[in-house]
Amino acid sequence: MGLSYEESKKLVFKGMILLGVVTIVEVLIALLGNGHLIEGFFLPKWLMYPVMIALSLYKAYFIVYEFMHMKYEVRALAMSVLLPTLLLVWGVIAFFQEGSSWGARRAQILEKDAKPASEISIPANNTDEKKDTTIIE
Amino acid sequence: MATDTHIVEHDVHDTGDAWSGGKEPFKASYGKLMMWYFLVSDAFTFAGFLIAYGSLRFSMPTWPVPDFVFSTFPGGFHHMPLIFVTVMTFILILSSVTMVRAVQEGHRENKRGVVKWMALTIVGGLMFLGCQAWEWTTLIAGEHTTILTNPFGTHVEAGTYLEGDGHDIKEGDTFNAGAPYLIHQVDGEFKQLQYKTESGEVKQQEFGPKAFGALFFFITGFHGFHVFSGVLFLLIIMINVASGLYVKRKNGYEMVEKIGLYWHFVDLVWVFVFLVFYLL
Numbered sequence: 001m002g003l004s005y006e007e008s009k010k011l012v013f014k015g016m017i018l019l020g021v022v023t024i025v026e027v028l029i030a031l032l033g034n035g036h037l038i039e040g041f042f043l044p045k046w047l048m049y050p051v052m053i054a055l056s057l058y059k060a061y062f063i064v065y066e067f068m069h070m071k072y073e074v075r076a077l078a079m080s081v082l083l084p085t086l087l088l089v090w091g092v093i094a095f096f097q098e099g100s101s102w103g104a105r106r107a108q109i110l111e112k113d114a115k116p117a118s119e120i121s122i123p124a125n126n127t128d129e130k131k132d133t134t135i136i137e
Numbered sequence: 138m139a140t141d142t143h144i145v146e147h148d149v150h151d152t153g154d155a156w157s158g159g160k161e162p163f164k165a166s167y168g169k170l171m172m173w174y175f176l177v178s179d180a181f182t183f184a185g186f187l188i189a190y191g192s193l194r195f196s197m198p199t200w201p202v203p204d205f206v207f208s209t210f211p212g213g214f215h216h217m218p219l220i221f222v223t224v225m226t227f228i229l230i231l232s233s234v235t236m237v238r239a240v241q242e243g244h245r246e247n248k249r250g251v252v253k254w255m256a257l258t259i260v261g262g263l264m265f266l267g268c269q270a271w272e273w274t275t276l277i278a279g280e281h282t283t284i285l286t287n288p289f290g291t292h293v294e295a296g297t298y299l300e301g302d303g304h305d306i307k308e309g310d311t312f313n314a315g316a317p318y319l320i321h322q323v324d325g326e327f328k329q330l331q332y333k334t335e336s337g338e339v340k341q342q343e344f345g346p347k348a349f350g351a352l353f354f355f356i357t358g359f360h361g362f363h364v365f366s367g368v369l370f371l372l373i374i375m376i377n378v379a380s381g382l383y384v385k386r387k388n389g390y391e392m393v394e395k396i397g398l399y400w401h402f403v404d405l406v407w408v409f410v411f412l413v414f415y416l417l
Contacts, residue, residue, distance in 0.1 A: 077163035099195030
Protein backbone atom coordinates (compact mmCIF):
# COMPACT_ATOMS: atom_id res chain seq x y z
CA MET A 1 0.00 0.00 0.00
CA GLY A 2 3.04 2.20 0.02
CA LEU A 3 2.38 3.73 3.44
CA SER A 4 4.12 2.73 6.63
CA TYR A 5 2.05 1.65 9.62
CA GLU A 6 2.71 4.92 11.47
CA GLU A 7 1.80 7.01 8.44
CA SER A 8 -1.49 5.24 7.86
CA LYS A 9 -2.33 5.53 11.55
CA LYS A 10 -1.90 9.30 11.31
CA LEU A 11 -4.02 9.37 8.17
CA VAL A 12 -6.91 7.70 9.99
CA PHE A 13 -6.76 10.32 12.74
CA LYS A 14 -6.74 13.09 10.11
CA GLY A 15 -9.72 11.46 8.39
CA MET A 16 -11.68 11.44 11.64
CA ILE A 17 -11.03 15.17 12.21
CA LEU A 18 -11.90 15.96 8.60
CA LEU A 19 -15.23 14.08 8.60
CA GLY A 20 -16.11 15.59 11.99
CA VAL A 21 -15.34 19.14 10.88
CA VAL A 22 -17.25 18.80 7.60
CA THR A 23 -20.27 17.45 9.53
CA ILE A 24 -20.12 20.37 11.99
CA VAL A 25 -19.91 22.86 9.10
CA GLU A 26 -22.97 21.25 7.47
CA VAL A 27 -25.01 21.44 10.67
CA LEU A 28 -23.88 25.05 11.28
CA ILE A 29 -25.00 26.01 7.77
CA ALA A 30 -28.38 24.35 8.38
CA LEU A 31 -28.84 26.08 11.76
CA LEU A 32 -27.54 29.48 10.62
CA GLY A 33 -29.48 29.37 7.37
CA ASN A 34 -32.75 28.54 9.12
CA GLY A 35 -32.37 31.37 11.61
CA HIS A 36 -31.52 29.35 14.74
CA LEU A 37 -28.18 30.98 15.50
CA ILE A 38 -28.71 34.67 14.78
CA GLU A 39 -32.17 36.10 15.41
CA GLY A 40 -33.80 37.05 12.13
CA PHE A 41 -30.87 35.95 9.95
CA PHE A 42 -31.63 33.49 7.15
CA LEU A 43 -29.65 32.15 4.20
CA PRO A 44 -31.34 31.63 0.83
CA LYS A 45 -32.06 27.98 0.01
CA TRP A 46 -30.33 28.20 -3.38
CA LEU A 47 -27.10 28.94 -1.50
CA MET A 48 -27.53 26.52 1.44
CA TYR A 49 -28.63 23.43 -0.43
CA PRO A 50 -25.86 23.21 -3.06
CA VAL A 51 -23.20 23.83 -0.41
CA MET A 52 -24.58 21.08 1.87
CA ILE A 53 -24.93 18.66 -1.06
CA ALA A 54 -21.35 19.38 -2.18
CA LEU A 55 -20.00 18.83 1.37
CA SER A 56 -21.90 15.53 1.65
CA LEU A 57 -20.52 14.37 -1.70
CA TYR A 58 -17.05 15.27 -0.45
CA LYS A 59 -17.60 13.15 2.68
CA ALA A 60 -18.78 10.27 0.48
CA TYR A 61 -15.69 10.63 -1.73
CA PHE A 62 -13.43 10.61 1.34
CA ILE A 63 -15.05 7.51 2.86
CA VAL A 64 -14.86 5.56 -0.42
CA TYR A 65 -11.34 6.64 -1.40
CA GLU A 66 -9.57 6.64 1.98
CA PHE A 67 -11.52 4.45 4.41
CA MET A 68 -12.58 1.87 1.81
CA HIS A 69 -9.13 2.07 0.11
CA MET A 70 -10.53 2.69 -3.37
CA LYS A 71 -7.49 4.93 -3.91
CA TYR A 72 -5.22 1.88 -3.78
CA GLU A 73 -7.31 -0.35 -6.04
CA VAL A 74 -6.81 -0.79 -9.78
CA ARG A 75 -8.44 2.03 -11.76
CA ALA A 76 -10.67 -0.38 -13.66
CA LEU A 77 -12.12 -1.68 -10.37
CA ALA A 78 -12.86 1.87 -9.23
CA MET A 79 -14.55 2.68 -12.54
CA SER A 80 -16.62 -0.51 -12.57
CA VAL A 81 -17.99 0.45 -9.16
CA LEU A 82 -18.33 4.22 -9.58
CA LEU A 83 -19.46 4.68 -13.19
CA PRO A 84 -22.78 2.78 -12.77
CA THR A 85 -23.77 5.21 -10.00
CA LEU A 86 -23.81 7.99 -12.63
CA LEU A 87 -27.11 6.46 -13.81
CA LEU A 88 -28.57 7.86 -10.61
CA VAL A 89 -28.02 11.40 -11.89
CA TRP A 90 -30.70 10.78 -14.47
CA GLY A 91 -32.86 9.05 -11.86
CA VAL A 92 -32.77 12.18 -9.71
CA ILE A 93 -33.55 14.54 -12.60
CA ALA A 94 -36.37 12.42 -14.02
CA PHE A 95 -38.12 11.56 -10.75
CA PHE A 96 -37.89 15.01 -9.20
CA GLN A 97 -39.41 16.39 -12.40
CA GLU A 98 -42.11 13.74 -12.12
CA GLY A 99 -42.73 14.68 -8.47
CA SER A 100 -43.19 18.36 -9.28
CA SER A 101 -45.59 17.36 -12.01
CA TRP A 102 -47.70 15.35 -9.53
CA GLY A 103 -47.75 18.40 -7.27
CA ALA A 104 -48.84 20.74 -10.08
CA ARG A 105 -51.52 18.31 -11.16
CA ARG A 106 -52.87 17.96 -7.62
CA ALA A 107 -52.99 21.74 -7.16
CA GLN A 108 -54.88 22.07 -10.44
CA ILE A 109 -57.49 19.51 -9.38
CA LEU A 110 -57.92 21.00 -5.92
CA GLU A 111 -58.43 24.43 -7.46
CA LYS A 112 -61.04 23.03 -9.77
CA ASP A 113 -62.82 21.26 -6.90
CA ALA A 114 -62.90 24.43 -4.84
CA LYS A 115 -65.00 26.24 -7.45
CA PRO A 116 -68.78 26.09 -7.08
CA ALA A 117 -70.37 23.56 -9.44
CA SER A 118 -72.07 26.25 -11.51
CA GLU A 119 -68.71 27.67 -12.64
CA ILE A 120 -67.43 24.39 -14.04
CA SER A 121 -68.57 23.32 -17.44
CA ILE A 122 -68.33 19.56 -17.63
CA PRO A 123 -68.64 18.04 -21.09
CA ALA A 124 -71.44 15.50 -21.17
CA ASN A 125 -69.34 12.35 -21.56
CA ASN A 126 -66.20 13.32 -19.69
CA THR A 127 -65.65 10.66 -17.06
CA ASP A 128 -61.94 11.44 -16.57
CA GLU A 129 -62.75 14.38 -14.38
CA LYS A 130 -64.51 12.21 -11.82
CA LYS A 131 -61.64 9.73 -11.77
CA ASP A 132 -59.12 12.48 -11.06
CA THR A 133 -60.99 13.70 -8.02
CA THR A 134 -61.26 10.25 -6.50
CA ILE A 135 -57.56 9.58 -6.95
CA ILE A 136 -56.47 12.52 -4.82
CA GLU A 137 -58.64 11.61 -1.84
CA MET B 138 -7.84 -27.43 -6.89
CA ALA B 139 -10.71 -29.81 -7.36
CA THR B 140 -9.27 -32.24 -4.86
CA ASP B 141 -8.75 -29.71 -2.05
CA THR B 142 -12.34 -28.57 -1.97
CA HIS B 143 -12.14 -27.30 1.60
CA ILE B 144 -9.69 -24.51 0.75
CA VAL B 145 -10.85 -23.65 -2.74
CA GLU B 146 -11.38 -19.95 -2.13
CA HIS B 147 -7.94 -19.32 -0.68
CA ASP B 148 -6.22 -21.40 -3.32
CA VAL B 149 -7.16 -19.07 -6.15
CA HIS B 150 -4.21 -16.77 -5.41
CA ASP B 151 -1.62 -19.41 -6.12
CA THR B 152 -2.71 -21.09 -9.32
CA GLY B 153 -0.63 -20.18 -12.32
CA ASP B 154 -2.90 -22.09 -14.65
CA ALA B 155 -4.54 -19.77 -17.19
CA TRP B 156 -7.63 -21.99 -17.25
CA SER B 157 -8.34 -21.36 -13.61
CA GLY B 158 -7.99 -17.65 -14.08
CA GLY B 159 -4.23 -17.25 -13.81
CA LYS B 160 -4.34 -13.59 -12.84
CA GLU B 161 -6.90 -12.08 -10.51
CA PRO B 162 -9.25 -9.67 -12.28
CA PHE B 163 -8.61 -6.08 -11.08
CA LYS B 164 -5.81 -7.44 -8.85
CA ALA B 165 -8.41 -7.94 -6.12
CA SER B 166 -9.47 -11.16 -4.46
CA TYR B 167 -12.78 -12.73 -5.40
CA GLY B 168 -14.31 -11.98 -2.00
CA LYS B 169 -13.40 -8.29 -1.98
CA LEU B 170 -14.56 -7.76 -5.55
CA MET B 171 -17.90 -9.38 -4.85
CA MET B 172 -18.31 -7.30 -1.68
CA TRP B 173 -17.81 -4.19 -3.84
CA TYR B 174 -20.47 -5.32 -6.30
CA PHE B 175 -22.86 -6.20 -3.51
CA LEU B 176 -22.37 -2.67 -2.18
CA VAL B 177 -23.07 -1.20 -5.63
CA SER B 178 -26.41 -3.02 -5.73
CA ASP B 179 -27.19 -1.95 -2.17
CA ALA B 180 -26.32 1.64 -3.07
CA PHE B 181 -28.92 1.47 -5.85
CA THR B 182 -31.54 0.18 -3.40
CA PHE B 183 -30.91 3.07 -1.01
CA ALA B 184 -30.76 5.54 -3.89
CA GLY B 185 -34.14 4.28 -5.07
CA PHE B 186 -35.63 4.94 -1.62
CA LEU B 187 -34.09 8.38 -1.32
CA ILE B 188 -35.21 9.35 -4.83
CA ALA B 189 -38.74 8.21 -3.92
CA TYR B 190 -38.53 10.49 -0.86
CA GLY B 191 -37.40 13.36 -3.10
CA SER B 192 -40.16 12.90 -5.67
CA LEU B 193 -42.89 12.75 -3.01
CA ARG B 194 -41.44 15.78 -1.28
CA PHE B 195 -41.37 17.68 -4.58
CA SER B 196 -45.02 16.75 -5.16
CA MET B 197 -46.20 18.33 -1.87
CA PRO B 198 -46.87 22.03 -1.35
CA THR B 199 -45.36 21.82 2.17
CA TRP B 200 -43.07 19.38 3.95
CA PRO B 201 -42.22 18.94 7.66
CA VAL B 202 -39.32 21.24 8.61
CA PRO B 203 -36.44 18.98 9.76
CA ASP B 204 -34.92 21.33 12.33
CA PHE B 205 -38.37 21.58 13.93
CA VAL B 206 -39.20 17.85 13.77
CA PHE B 207 -35.80 16.68 15.05
CA SER B 208 -35.21 19.10 17.90
CA THR B 209 -35.46 16.93 21.02
CA PHE B 210 -32.53 15.65 23.05
CA PRO B 211 -32.42 12.93 25.74
CA GLY B 212 -33.11 14.27 29.21
CA GLY B 213 -36.28 16.12 28.30
CA PHE B 214 -34.59 18.86 26.26
CA HIS B 215 -36.52 20.57 23.49
CA HIS B 216 -35.59 23.26 20.99
CA MET B 217 -32.20 21.71 20.25
CA PRO B 218 -32.48 21.40 16.47
CA LEU B 219 -30.38 18.66 14.85
CA ILE B 220 -28.06 18.29 17.85
CA PHE B 221 -29.01 14.69 18.61
CA VAL B 222 -28.65 13.48 15.00
CA THR B 223 -25.27 15.21 14.84
CA VAL B 224 -24.23 13.15 17.86
CA MET B 225 -25.49 10.02 16.04
CA THR B 226 -23.42 11.00 13.00
CA PHE B 227 -20.29 11.40 15.14
CA ILE B 228 -20.86 7.96 16.68
CA LEU B 229 -21.00 6.40 13.22
CA ILE B 230 -17.91 8.29 12.03
CA LEU B 231 -16.00 7.14 15.12
CA SER B 232 -17.02 3.52 14.58
CA SER B 233 -15.81 3.83 10.98
CA VAL B 234 -12.46 5.10 12.26
CA THR B 235 -12.08 2.20 14.70
CA MET B 236 -12.92 -0.17 11.81
CA VAL B 237 -10.09 1.28 9.70
CA ARG B 238 -7.75 0.68 12.64
CA ALA B 239 -8.94 -2.94 12.92
CA VAL B 240 -8.14 -3.51 9.22
CA GLN B 241 -4.68 -1.95 9.69
CA GLU B 242 -3.93 -4.20 12.64
CA GLY B 243 -5.06 -7.10 10.45
CA HIS B 244 -2.40 -6.19 7.88
CA ARG B 245 0.21 -6.37 10.68
CA GLU B 246 -1.28 -9.71 11.76
CA ASN B 247 -1.76 -8.32 15.26
CA LYS B 248 -4.58 -10.48 16.57
CA ARG B 249 -5.09 -8.59 19.83
CA GLY B 250 -5.20 -5.26 18.00
CA VAL B 251 -7.85 -6.50 15.55
CA VAL B 252 -10.06 -7.80 18.36
CA LYS B 253 -9.69 -4.57 20.36
CA TRP B 254 -10.61 -2.23 17.49
CA MET B 255 -13.42 -4.50 16.26
CA ALA B 256 -14.88 -4.56 19.77
CA LEU B 257 -14.85 -0.74 19.80
CA THR B 258 -16.54 -0.72 16.38
CA ILE B 259 -19.28 -3.00 17.73
CA VAL B 260 -19.76 -0.67 20.71
CA GLY B 261 -20.15 2.25 18.26
CA GLY B 262 -22.72 0.31 16.23
CA LEU B 263 -24.72 -0.56 19.33
CA MET B 264 -24.61 3.05 20.53
CA PHE B 265 -25.93 4.20 17.17
CA LEU B 266 -28.77 1.68 17.33
CA GLY B 267 -29.57 2.84 20.86
CA CYS B 268 -29.76 6.45 19.67
CA GLN B 269 -32.03 5.45 16.82
CA ALA B 270 -34.29 3.55 19.21
CA TRP B 271 -34.56 6.67 21.36
CA GLU B 272 -35.28 8.86 18.32
CA TRP B 273 -38.03 6.51 17.10
CA THR B 274 -39.53 6.22 20.59
CA THR B 275 -39.70 10.01 20.90
CA LEU B 276 -41.37 10.34 17.52
CA ILE B 277 -43.85 7.50 17.97
CA ALA B 278 -44.71 7.58 21.68
CA GLY B 279 -44.08 11.25 22.39
CA GLU B 280 -45.14 13.06 19.23
CA HIS B 281 -47.47 10.41 17.76
CA THR B 282 -45.86 10.29 14.33
CA THR B 283 -46.53 6.90 12.74
CA ILE B 284 -46.35 5.49 9.24
CA LEU B 285 -49.96 6.63 8.74
CA THR B 286 -50.16 9.85 10.77
CA ASN B 287 -48.02 12.95 10.50
CA PRO B 288 -48.88 15.65 13.06
CA PHE B 289 -46.01 17.87 11.81
CA GLY B 290 -47.57 20.53 9.62
CA THR B 291 -46.49 23.82 8.07
CA HIS B 292 -48.57 27.00 7.80
CA VAL B 293 -49.18 28.25 4.27
CA GLU B 294 -50.42 31.68 5.36
CA ALA B 295 -49.91 34.09 8.24
CA GLY B 296 -52.41 34.21 11.10
CA THR B 297 -53.17 34.38 14.82
CA TYR B 298 -53.98 31.43 17.11
CA LEU B 299 -57.40 31.51 18.75
CA GLU B 300 -56.40 28.91 21.37
CA GLY B 301 -53.28 27.47 22.96
CA ASP B 302 -52.10 23.85 23.16
CA GLY B 303 -50.49 23.99 26.61
CA HIS B 304 -47.05 23.44 25.08
CA ASP B 305 -45.39 26.08 22.92
CA ILE B 306 -48.43 27.78 21.42
CA LYS B 307 -50.44 30.31 23.43
CA GLU B 308 -53.68 32.00 22.53
CA GLY B 309 -53.01 35.16 20.54
CA ASP B 310 -49.61 34.00 19.18
CA THR B 311 -49.03 35.12 15.61
CA PHE B 312 -47.21 33.18 12.91
CA ASN B 313 -46.02 33.67 9.33
CA ALA B 314 -46.38 31.48 6.28
CA GLY B 315 -43.85 28.62 6.48
CA ALA B 316 -44.03 28.38 10.30
CA PRO B 317 -43.95 24.72 11.40
CA TYR B 318 -46.24 23.29 14.09
CA LEU B 319 -46.87 20.01 15.88
CA ILE B 320 -50.43 18.94 16.56
CA HIS B 321 -50.42 17.64 20.16
CA GLN B 322 -52.71 15.02 21.58
CA VAL B 323 -55.08 15.83 24.43
CA ASP B 324 -56.54 12.76 26.20
CA GLY B 325 -55.52 10.51 23.32
CA GLU B 326 -57.12 12.70 20.65
CA PHE B 327 -55.32 15.06 18.29
CA LYS B 328 -56.31 18.67 18.99
CA GLN B 329 -56.10 20.75 15.82
CA LEU B 330 -55.88 24.37 16.99
CA GLN B 331 -58.13 27.06 15.55
CA TYR B 332 -56.54 30.16 14.06
CA LYS B 333 -57.62 33.30 12.26
CA THR B 334 -56.03 34.26 8.97
CA GLU B 335 -55.20 37.86 8.12
CA SER B 336 -58.34 38.06 6.02
CA GLY B 337 -60.37 37.11 9.10
CA GLU B 338 -61.19 33.52 8.14
CA VAL B 339 -61.20 30.95 10.96
CA LYS B 340 -59.35 27.73 10.08
CA GLN B 341 -57.76 24.86 11.95
CA GLN B 342 -54.32 23.23 11.78
CA GLU B 343 -54.05 20.57 9.10
CA PHE B 344 -51.97 17.39 9.37
CA GLY B 345 -48.69 17.32 7.43
CA PRO B 346 -48.03 15.17 4.34
CA LYS B 347 -48.86 11.57 5.22
CA ALA B 348 -45.95 10.10 3.27
CA PHE B 349 -43.41 11.65 5.66
CA GLY B 350 -43.80 9.09 8.46
CA ALA B 351 -43.74 6.07 6.19
CA LEU B 352 -40.66 7.34 4.32
CA PHE B 353 -38.83 8.27 7.50
CA PHE B 354 -39.44 5.03 9.36
CA PHE B 355 -38.87 2.86 6.31
CA ILE B 356 -35.62 4.46 5.15
CA THR B 357 -33.99 5.03 8.55
CA GLY B 358 -35.28 1.57 9.54
CA PHE B 359 -33.66 0.00 6.50
CA HIS B 360 -30.41 1.76 7.35
CA GLY B 361 -30.74 0.73 11.00
CA PHE B 362 -31.25 -2.85 9.91
CA HIS B 363 -27.99 -2.62 7.95
CA VAL B 364 -26.25 -1.38 11.10
CA PHE B 365 -27.84 -4.22 13.09
CA SER B 366 -26.75 -6.93 10.65
CA GLY B 367 -23.32 -5.26 10.45
CA VAL B 368 -22.99 -5.56 14.23
CA LEU B 369 -23.88 -9.27 14.04
CA PHE B 370 -21.30 -9.94 11.31
CA LEU B 371 -18.67 -7.92 13.17
CA LEU B 372 -19.38 -10.00 16.25
CA ILE B 373 -19.02 -13.31 14.38
CA ILE B 374 -15.80 -12.23 12.66
CA MET B 375 -14.37 -10.82 15.89
CA ILE B 376 -14.95 -14.20 17.59
CA ASN B 377 -13.27 -15.91 14.61
CA VAL B 378 -10.29 -13.56 14.90
CA ALA B 379 -10.02 -14.18 18.63
CA SER B 380 -10.13 -17.94 18.07
CA GLY B 381 -7.16 -17.68 15.71
CA LEU B 382 -9.09 -18.95 12.69
CA TYR B 383 -7.61 -16.42 10.26
CA VAL B 384 -4.02 -17.05 11.31
CA LYS B 385 -4.23 -20.38 9.44
CA ARG B 386 -5.69 -18.83 6.29
CA LYS B 387 -3.53 -17.93 3.30
CA ASN B 388 -5.37 -14.66 2.82
CA GLY B 389 -4.92 -13.80 6.50
CA TYR B 390 -7.30 -11.22 7.86
CA GLU B 391 -9.08 -10.50 4.57
CA MET B 392 -12.44 -11.26 6.19
CA VAL B 393 -11.87 -8.24 8.45
CA GLU B 394 -11.28 -6.10 5.34
CA LYS B 395 -14.50 -7.35 3.76
CA ILE B 396 -16.67 -6.59 6.79
CA GLY B 397 -14.78 -3.28 6.96
CA LEU B 398 -15.95 -2.40 3.44
CA TYR B 399 -19.53 -3.18 4.46
CA TRP B 400 -19.26 -1.14 7.64
CA HIS B 401 -17.89 1.93 5.82
CA PHE B 402 -20.73 1.59 3.34
CA VAL B 403 -23.23 1.84 6.19
CA ASP B 404 -21.51 5.08 7.22
CA LEU B 405 -21.58 6.24 3.58
CA VAL B 406 -25.33 5.67 3.34
CA TRP B 407 -25.82 7.60 6.57
CA VAL B 408 -24.06 10.61 4.96
CA PHE B 409 -26.91 10.75 2.44
CA VAL B 410 -29.72 9.86 4.85
CA PHE B 411 -28.42 12.65 7.10
CA LEU B 412 -28.33 15.08 4.18
CA VAL B 413 -31.76 14.24 2.83
CA PHE B 414 -33.78 13.85 6.05
CA TYR B 415 -32.11 16.27 8.43
CA LEU B 416 -30.20 18.95 6.51
CA LEU B 417 -32.26 19.74 3.42
